[in-house]
Amino acid sequence: MSLKKFSELFGDLDSINSTNNKIEVLKRYFLSNEQIDNSWAIYLLTGKSNKRFISGRYLKNLFSQIYEYPQWLIDTCYLKVGDSAEVITLLLKNKTISKAKKLSNISLNELLSEIIPALSKLNEEEKNLEIKNLWETLPEDNHLIFNKILTGTFRVGVSIGLITKSISKLINIDEKIISHRLMGDFKPSIDSYEFLIKKNINLQELNSKPFPFLLANTIEDKIFKHSINDFQFEWKYDGIRMQIIKRSGNVSLWTRGQELVNESFPELVKKMSYIKDDFVLDGELLVWNFKEQIAFDFSLLQKRINRKSPTRTIQMKYPIIFIAYDLLEIHGKDIREIKLENRRIELEKYFSKWHYKTENNISDIFKICDLIYPKDWSDVLTYKEKSRENNTEGLIIKKKTSIYSSGRKKGIWWKYKVDPMQLDAVLIYAKGGSGRRAGLYTDYSFGLWKDQELIKFASAYSGLTNIEIKELDKWIRKNTLEKFGPVRSLKPEMVFEISFEKIQISKRHKSGIAVRFPRITKWRKDKKINDADSLENAYELMKKIS
Amino acid sequence: MKTKKEYLIRYKNGSLYCELADIWIDPSKPVNKALITHAHFDHFTFGCEEYISTKETAILLKERVGDNIKIKTFEYGEEFKINGINISFHPSGHILGSSQIRFIFAEEKWLISGDFKLQKDETCKQYEIVKTDYLISECTFGLPIFKWDESNKIANDISKWITNSPEKTSLLFCYSLGKAQRLLNEISQTNFKGNIYSHGSIHKMNNSYRELGIDIKDTIKIENKKKIDELKGSLILLPPSLSKGSYLKNFKNIQTAFASGWMSIRALRKRSGYDKGFAISDHADWDGILEVVKKSEAKNVFFHHGDSEALSKYLVEKESINVLLFR
Numbered sequence: 001m002s003l004k005k006f007s008e009l010f011g012d013l014d015s016i017n018s019t020n021n022k023i024e025v026l027k028r029y030f031l032s033n034e035q036i037d038n039s040w041a042i043y044l045l046t047g048k049s050n051k052r053f054i055s056g057r058y059l060k061n062l063f064s065q066i067y068e069y070p071q072w073l074i075d076t077c078y079l080k081v082g083d084s085a086e087v088i089t090l091l092l093k094n095k096t097i098s099k100a101k102k103l104s105n106i107s108l109n110e111l112l113s114e115i116i117p118a119l120s121k122l123n124e125e126e127k128n129l130e131i132k133n134l135w136e137t138l139p140e141d142n143h144l145i146f147n148k149i150l151t152g153t154f155r156v157g158v159s160i161g162l163i164t165k166s167i168s169k170l171i172n173i174d175e176k177i178i179s180h181r182l183m184g185d186f187k188p189s190i191d192s193y194e195f196l197i198k199k200n201i202n203l204q205e206l207n208s209k210p211f212p213f214l215l216a217n218t219i220e221d222k223i224f225k226h227s228i229n230d231f232q233f234e235w236k237y238d239g240i241r242m243q244i245i246k247r248s249g250n251v252s253l254w255t256r257g258q259e260l261v262n263e264s265f266p267e268l269v270k271k272m273s274y275i276k277d278d279f280v281l282d283g284e285l286l287v288w289n290f291k292e293q294i295a296f297d298f299s300l301l302q303k304r305i306n307r308k309s310p311t312r313t314i315q316m317k318y319p320i321i322f323i324a325y326d327l328l329e330i331h332g333k334d335i336r337e338i339k340l341e342n343r344r345i346e347l348e349k350y351f352s353k354w355h356y357k358t359e360n361n362i363s364d365i366f367k368i369c370d371l372i373y374p375k376d377w378s379d380v381l382t383y384k385e386k387s388r389e390n391n392t393e394g395l396i397i398k399k400k401t402s403i404y405s406s407g408r409k410k411g412i413w414w415k416y417k418v419d420p421m422q423l424d425a426v427l428i429y430a431k432g433g434s435g436r437r438a439g440l441y442t443d444y445s446f447g448l449w450k451d452q453e454l455i456k457f458a459s460a461y462s463g464l465t466n467i468e469i470k471e472l473d474k475w476i477r478k479n480t481l482e483k484f485g486p487v488r489s490l491k492p493e494m495v496f497e498i499s500f501e502k503i504q505i506s507k508r509h510k511s512g513i514a515v516r517f518p519r520i521t522k523w524r525k526d527k528k529i530n531d532a533d534s535l536e537n538a539y540e541l542m543k544k545i546s
Numbered sequence: 547m548k549t550k551k552e553y554l555i556r557y558k559n560g561s562l563y564c565e566l567a568d569i570w571i572d573p574s575k576p577v578n579k580a581l582i583t584h585a586h587f588d589h590f591t592f593g594c595e596e597y598i599s600t601k602e603t604a605i606l607l608k609e610r611v612g613d614n615i616k617i618k619t620f621e622y623g624e625e626f627k628i629n630g631i632n633i634s635f636h637p638s639g640h641i642l643g644s645s646q647i648r649f650i651f652a653e654e655k656w657l658i659s660g661d662f663k664l665q666k667d668e669t670c671k672q673y674e675i676v677k678t679d680y681l682i683s684e685c686t687f688g689l690p691i692f693k694w695d696e697s698n699k700i701a702n703d704i705s706k707w708i709t710n711s712p713e714k715t716s717l718l719f720c721y722s723l724g725k726a727q728r729l730l731n732e733i734s735q736t737n738f739k740g741n742i743y744s745h746g747s748i749h750k751m752n753n754s755y756r757e758l759g760i761d762i763k764d765t766i767k768i769e770n771k772k773k774i775d776e777l778k779g780s781l782i783l784l785p786p787s788l789s790k791g792s793y794l795k796n797f798k799n800i801q802t803a804f805a806s807g808w809m810s811i812r813a814l815r816k817r818s819g820y821d822k823g824f825a826i827s828d829h830a831d832w833d834g835i836l837e838v839v840k841k842s843e844a845k846n847v848f849f850h851h852g853d854s855e856a857l858s859k860y861l862v863e864k865e866s867i868n869v870l871l872f873r
Contacts, residue, residue: 014812015822069690070863076856077691082813090691090810094832438813466817 003142005033006041006108010145013045013156019165022158026166037108039193042167044149046160048186048258049112052152053120054131056084059151063088066132067095079486082438085147092135092143106138112188116149161407171197176212179406184209184258210243210254211280211328211336212406216396216413223397223414224377232340232400233372233380234325235392236415238298239286240305244268244322246278247332253285263308267315267365268322274360277350280329281322282404283369288321290364294390297502298516324351325369325396328404336404343404344371380416387418388545393501394418420499421515421541423533424524427494428454430476432486433461441476441488442469444520446498448511449534457511457538458498463520472523492529497522503542513538554631554649554656555682557872562658562682562850564649567628569598571647571658581633582617583660584644585610585723600635602643602758606723609754622671638662639673640828641724642755648676657842659683661851663827664834665694669727669760673838681844685835687807688849688857692831694807700826701732707803707822708738708781715777715797719786719820720805722747724828726783727755727762729805733781734763741780743768748783789820807831832857839867846870 012025030038043049054062060078064071074087081087106115115134119127131150138146148154164182168175181196185208223231241256251272253261262269265285287300296318304310304318327347328336335343351368372395374380380395387394394417402412425446433442443461447454464472472494479491499521506514513535524531555564555571562571569579576593583589583599585606597617599607604617620626622645625634635645640661649656657678664673708716720726726748733742744752744765755762768782777797784793786804794800802820809815809823830838839847839861846868849857858869 015815017821070860073690073856073860077689080689081691081811086812087691090693093693094690436813436816438811 003106003108003111003145004139005029006037007141007145009041010156013158019162022162023166023169026158026163027170030166030170034107034109035190035193036188039188039190039196040108040112042163042182042193042196043112043186043188044154045156045158046163046182046186047155049149049152049154053116053150054127056151056153059084059088059147062128062131063091066128067091075485079432080439082432082434082436083153085151085153086144088147089143093140106142109188111146112149119150167196171199173199173201176406177201179212180206180209183212184254185260207247208252210245210252210258211282211404213241213243213256213282214404214406214413215408216398216415217408217410219397219414219416228374228376228380230400232344232398233374233383234369234396234398235372235387235390236394236396236417237284237286237295237323237369238391238393239284239295239301239323242283242285242322243328244272244279244281244283244324245329246272246275246280248278249273261305264304264306264310265320266309268320271360271362271365272322274358274362275354276357277330277354278332279327279350281324281347282326282328283322283324285320285322287318289391290319295392297391297504320365322366323369324366326404338403339400340398340402340404341400384416384418420501420517420521421503421545422497422499422521423448423457423538423541424495424527424531425457425498426454426492426529426532427496428456428490428492430472430488430490437469440469440473442473444496446496446518447492448538449532450511450536454492454529455511455535457509457513457535458500458515458518460498460518460520463499464523468523495524495527495529495532496520497524503538503545505542511535511538513542554651554654554680555658557850564631566651567631567633567649569628569633570594572660579628581647582607583638583647583658584641586641586661586721589661600643600645603645604643605758606643606751606754609750610723622674636674636676637671639664639667639670642670642727642758642760644670644724646674646676648678654679656680657682657844659838661686661829662834662838663830664837665697667697667728667828668731669724669755669762675838675841678842678844680846680848681839681842682848682850683835683838684829685849685852685854685857686829687827687831688835688852688854690832692807692810692827693833694825694827694831697728697732697826698735700805700824701729701736704729704733704781704803704805704824705736705738707801708740708779711801712779713799714779715800716781717784717794717797717800717802718781718805718824719784719789719802721828722785723751725805725826727752727760728828729783729826730763730765731761738781741766741777742783743777743780744783745785745788747785836861836865840865848872 009029013022016022016025060074063069064074078084078087119130122130160182164175164179168178186192243254245252245254251269253265253268255261286295289296300318304320324347327343327350330346347368355363372383374383384394394415397414397416399412425448427444428447429445430441431443433440443459445456445459448457476488476490480488481491482489498518500515500518502516504514505512554566555562559575561573569581570577571581572583572589573580574591576591578595580594581598582603585603590607597615599617599619600622601619604619620635622635622637625632632650634648636648638644638646638660640663644660646660647658655678657676659682661684662673720729742765745768749765749767752762752765803822803824804818804820805824805826807825807827807829810825815823848870861867861869
């Protein structure tokens with residue numbers, strides 16, 4: 001089947017809003033295409049492929065070089081379009097390329113398993129020639145897909161859940177099974193597709209795969225009406241959500257992003273393999289402050305995530321810990337259908353067994369989460385407010401009777417996050433957005449007062465409604481002081497309430513502080529710039545917290 | 547050295563103005579004498595003493611705003627004199643009756659492009675190449691990312707879009723004057739043979755086109771009380787102003803699309819709120835603008851109605867054409 005079909009599928013999925021229609025379109029596609037192409041399609045649609053073969057910048061330079069096109073003109077176009085792959089696609093339309101032979105029947109499989117991998121083996125000059133050749137021989141309606149795959153920016157509005165549903169409907173097998181089959185590694189092949197759509201269910205085959213994660217929802221008012229005794233309370237850690245799977249003696253560490261991270265955390269793999277039983281644990285990976293028995297900041301964990309085979313020194317400098325909060329499987333038996341309160345009993349039982357019976361010490365890297373026992377709902381609030389002191393983000397509230405289903409299942413688990421910190425700041429720079437926000441000024445920088453000067457302290461992209469974005473965009477265009485490429489400096493006039501989660505000292509920033517997850521929570525049209533906060537206020541806030 | 551005073555035509559209060567003739571082109575505020583390039587509302591304002599346009603533009607305008615305006619009309623190519631300046635209308639290919647306006651004074655030629663396109667459109671006269679010394683051109687789509695597909699390809703896409711969802715009512719939003727008639731003309735040549743309805747404002751313009759001798763497929767005027775079942779699988783043309791608000795509640799099980807040049811960009815398509823976008827425009831694309839600039843043989847070019855920065859820079863650097871700015 002041709003790449004054209006996949007381009008059409010992309011176009012359809014991109015222009016359909018209704019979930020049911022998307023499922024229909026996907027089913028139709030899966031039914032009418034070769035298994036190998038379906039496998040690649042799933043690979044792309046579930047975002048398992050985001051490998052970047054060349055950068056967007058490279059693509060733009062190459063186009064400019066080949067067709068003698070001014071770079072500044074491509075950059076101007078980019079501001080309007082917001083996506084390098086799409087800009088080049090649109091510009092290619094404008095090149096009347098006549099090649100005698102068009103490759104009309106290239107398949108998705110050929111593109112992904114032959115043509116593109118072959119590209120990365122070429123030297124730069126050959127590679128450039130080959131890309132030019134492909135641009136000129138691929139049919140025009142395949143250009144966008146080709147460019148997007150090259151630049152690793154293929155994304156379309158379908159979730160893994162939607163793909164799961166379509167396959168489930170296609171073969172009439174429960175979604176849970178499909179979503180489990182889709183977990184973990186997925187190597188596109190006829191086999192992997194056949195495995196996905198196979199009618200008989202053999203749980204053994206899911207052995208290497210983690211369970212689909214169960215996620216918490218934002219707190220809802222209605223839960224306060226229930227008895228406090230119906231719930232289990234835990235701290236909400238700010239680390240990496242992880243399942244540790246030990247089956248047939250082999251340990252694998254799977255993140256919620258479905259990445260196998262054994263290589264990054266060898267000390268954890270080693271210690272967990274000392275445990276004699278097979279199990280699946282769900283929990284959080286953190287860099288741990290052993291002196292104070294609290295988590296270190298997420299930024300320290302980031303120093304470990306992308307580093308494979310860390311040295312002893314790194315391991316000592318950023319000591320990790322896995323805090324388990326759930327036991328999902330023991331001795332090969334799936335216990336997800338057991339109530340949470342009973343799973344907890346099992347978790348505690350096994351943890352103490354492992355703690356005492358394992359020859360090597362494992363408790364320096366593995367513990368189970370402490371539960372919190374508030375007396376009533378107002379007590380819950382008190383705990384929540386305390387969470388900053390122990391470097392957690394708030395509380396997780398779980399129904400004691402909940403079974404471990406999957407996804408963001410409603411009405412069983414909630415996160416109750418601590419209120420954000422806030423400062424009023426002045427808008428001082430704006431930059432053009434990309435993707436869906438192309439052509440609008442949507443990336444904002446905010447300043448706080450220091451003497452008579454506004455010092456940049458945070459950038460934020462989110463928090464305004466579409467109507468506000470349009471209104472602000474208009475204002476920005478009229479109140480620009482200077483342009484530096486895509487960035488405009490602005491007349492200080494607009495005040496915004498900025499919310500953020502953490503504030504700490506940073507030498508990298510001129511302001512001397514860095515904040516985590518800054519976002520706009522209110523456009524303070526009622527405030528003048530002199531009413532905005534100063535850097536001094538920010539420092540005070542920081543002192544108050546630590 | 548020329549000073550701005552010497553330009554025959556300049557910008558004044560946001561509109562083009564010829565001082566020697568004391569005449570305005572598509573003014574946005576009431577004036578004495580106004581030349582009107584075409585009958586879209588963003589090129590027309592009430593309250594002028596006298597309007598001058600082509601015959602077709604005059605008829606369309608009166609149909610839209612009533613007979614209560616004084617319009618003098620001229621044929622395409624017919625020269626008339628005001629204060630010694632020769633003025634004439636020439637087809638601009640934008641919509642029925644649309645025109646470029648040429649001024650000749652003291653052997654100096656000025657051409658105002660009006661809104662224009664070069665693409666095929668059977669519902670109006672093809673753009674006419676007019677030679678000039680000074681060109682004032684629109685540049686709504688003045689970036690090379692804009693390259694229009696043939697209009698019959700778009701019409702086929704629209705036809706497929708409707709027939710692929712036979713259980714739905716397909717609402718296609720487009721400007722009532724010009725775009726709607728061009729689409730009707732193109733769609734009637736595709737495989738789609740179902741019913742086509744149009745909103746009152748579009749229906750009225752269809753009739754005017756027909757009276758002016760343009761062959762437009764007959765459509766059914768959409769009534770609010772139409773039975774839902776009857777609309778299944780049919781196409782309804784509506785003006786964009788109805789896309790937001792309660793009007794859509796009159797229909798069940800719909801899919802929506804917008805026909806506009808801006809729909810060639812994915813981000814704009816996504817932001818528009820329509821299910822689908824069809825990139826078809828009555829304005830020139832990048833190549834169209836460049837072609838007109840070159841073929842007009844203008845030594846000096848001004849741009850308006852659009853972001854002209856990149857286009858100007860390109861013409862100066864690559865084509866050595868003198869691009870001027872209105873002050």
